[in-house]
Amino acid sequence: MGEFAQILLNAAITGSIYLLAGTGLTLTYGLLRFPNFAYAEFITFGGYIGYLLLQKPDGSLPLAVAAAFFATGLLSLFSHLLCFRPLVNRRASLIPLMVASIGLGYIIRYSIGEMWSWAALSYQPVWQAFDLGPVRVTALWLYLIGAALFTGIGLHLLLTRTKTGKAIRAIAGNPDLALVSGINRDRITFFTCFLGAGFAGVAGVFRAADTQLSPVLGWDILLPIFAVVILGGIGSFYGLIMAAFLLGLAENFGVILLQAVGLSTEYRMAIAFLVLILVLIFRPKGLAG
Amino acid sequence: MAVLEAQEVTAGYGDAVIVERISVKVEAGEIVAVVGPNGSGKSTFLKSLLGLVRRFCGRILFEGRDITAFPAWRIARAGIGYVPQVNNVFPNLSVVENLQMGAYFRQDKGGIQADCSEILEMFPELKRRSRFRAETLSGGERQLLAIGRALMGRPQVLLLDEPLAFLSPKTAALILRQLAAIKERGIGLLLVEQKTFLALEAADYGYLLSEGRCLMEGRGSALLADASLRERFLGLRKEV
Ligand SMILES: Nc1ncnc2c1ncn2[C@@H]1O[C@H](COP(=O)(O)OP(=O)(O)OP(=O)(O)O)[C@@H](O)[C@H]1O
Ligand SMILES: [Mg+2]
Numbered sequence: 001m002g003e004f005a006q007i008l009l010n011a012a013i014t015g016s017i018y019l020l021a022g023t024g025l026t027l028t029y030g031l032l033r034f035p036n037f038a039y040a041e042f043i044t045f046g047g048y049i050g051y052l053l054l055q056k057p058d059g060s061l062p063l064a065v066a067a068a069f070f071a072t073g074l075l076s077l078f079s080h081l082l083c084f085r086p087l088v089n090r091r092a093s094l095i096p097l098m099v100a101s102i103g104l105g106y107i108i109r110y111s112i113g114e115m116w117s118w119a120a121l122s123y124q125p126v127w128q129a130f131d132l133g134p135v136r137v138t139a140l141w142l143y144l145i146g147a148a149l150f151t152g153i154g155l156h157l158l159l160t161r162t163k164t165g166k167a168i169r170a171i172a173g174n175p176d177l178a179l180v181s182g183i184n185r186d187r188i189t190f191f192t193c194f195l196g197a198g199f200a201g202v203a204g205v206f207r208a209a210d211t212q213l214s215p216v217l218g219w220d221i222l223l224p225i226f227a228v229v230i231l232g233g234i235g236s237f238y239g240l241i242m243a244a245f246l247l248g249l250a251e252n253f254g255v256i257l258l259q260a261v262g263l264s265t266e267y268r269m270a271i272a273f274l275v276l277i278l279v280l281i282f283r284p285k286g287l288a289g
Numbered sequence: 290m291a292v293l294e295a296q297e298v299t300a301g302y303g304d305a306v307i308v309e310r311i312s313v314k315v316e317a318g319e320i321v322a323v324v325g326p327n328g329s330g331k332s333t334f335l336k337s338l339l340g341l342v343r344r345f346c347g348r349i350l351f352e353g354r355d356i357t358a359f360p361a362w363r364i365a366r367a368g369i370g371y372v373p374q375v376n377n378v379f380p381n382l383s384v385v386e387n388l389q390m391g392a393y394f395r396q397d398k399g400g401i402q403a404d405c406s407e408i409l410e411m412f413p414e415l416k417r418r419s420r421f422r423a424e425t426l427s428g429g430e431r432q433l434l435a436i437g438r439a440l441m442g443r444p445q446v447l448l449l450d451e452p453l454a455f456l457s458p459k460t461a462a463l464i465l466r467q468l469a470a471i472k473e474r475g476i477g478l479l480l481v482e483q484k485t486f487l488a489l490e491a492a493d494y495g496y497l498l499s500e501g502r503c504l505m506e507g508r509g510s511a512l513l514a515d516a517s518l519r520e521r522f523l524g525l526r527k528e529v
Contacts (some may be wrong), residue, residue: 177361
């Protein structure tokens, strides 16, 4: 019983990271129609910003999260202005945009490695685990689950209740009609780039605090995040929420299964893709499609 | 002063010129029809007025103001409504949200609410489905929604690309009545129609496009009466 609850908790933790990291990817895909691989480095960058703040004697996690959000949002805004927007305005298609995002990601990753260090760093302080009912938790995990809940509910309200949020959905559904309805597509895109990458930066802080910080922090989890985004039906926020927690569950139950049959838990990553392929065979457009 | 005036507009896609040196004028409270065979460039011409396709030369004036260089979203905010021929709704938004998007740039919350209810009253088909996503609507219902969405911006001039397509005779008649009512409010209407006879009959003035050029213009009734035009483009016999 306790073990089962622990697995559920672990699934929620994994799913929360995926949700935070995948939100921007799926929202900006809806607007710009290409998968932005630089999200790997947005996650990493957020992790380093968080590290900077948490190293200070008066550093606190909420402060680190907020700083990572804003700094990563700005980084994404700059990369949109300098790299993606000029390409989009020249009507670049999916492949050039995607390759540009991979290139931009490399630049950011290697800049971080060269300017900072390639060695893995650890966040201080180490989070102490304590018993909460049947499960062992750390305050970090509780913060993480809280942040994911906040993001899910907040974005739901944004997308369904506010003019800006409806405009984000409108552009994703019919970009030209949005223009002739007087929606300033550029402004909405700036906002979404900032917001989405901000959440990815937050994912980076939690991921780094929970494991280790290195320039490949984001790159290492980019593929399962893509699996989540595609599983949810790329561009669909609600599909993303479902997919994040579904894959969280699959991975954490899968690990138990792997141990039971005597296989290495290194196969953990493969589980996400197994689920992805199985679901796509039955629902080619993802869960929301 | 014309509410919308296109002067010698040449436009197309990429490097391809599709329409050449077209001049059209729409006065307030007037229905102007643009007719012509398939592929003659009617839709391209409308899109060129909205900044949706590449313009090579020509000028566009709105209430005398040069809006040629405006981006599409500013043209819409200036007071030009548009009902596209295809992809005319936001498929992933509900009917009501589609209408709200039409009023995106308006600030008067009360007015928006009132206009929204008025349009739903005008089109009971939409009212019944107001909470459904637009992708669940039929072609005709989408057409109504597209017109409603365009009206939500309170335009001075409304550009309609084949608004009667997909519509049953009954709904087409309803739309024509609505268009007449819109015209009465002093809004200018620029109407592109496949149903040439209906369009020219309803129009105060008409233009005939063929292969991207304006072949003829004149009062709607005069164009309808023109014998060669009737035979070559309208497919109508003399005695009709
Ligand atoms: N996106 C596009 N790219 C390139 N050429 C296009 C594009 N859209 C239309 N065309 C070309 O422009 C020409 C005019 O098309 P347009 O849609 O303006 O005609 P139309 O008069 O509206 O026809 P219809 O009555 O069938 O709607 C056609 O030859 C078409 O092939
Ligand atoms: Mg057309």
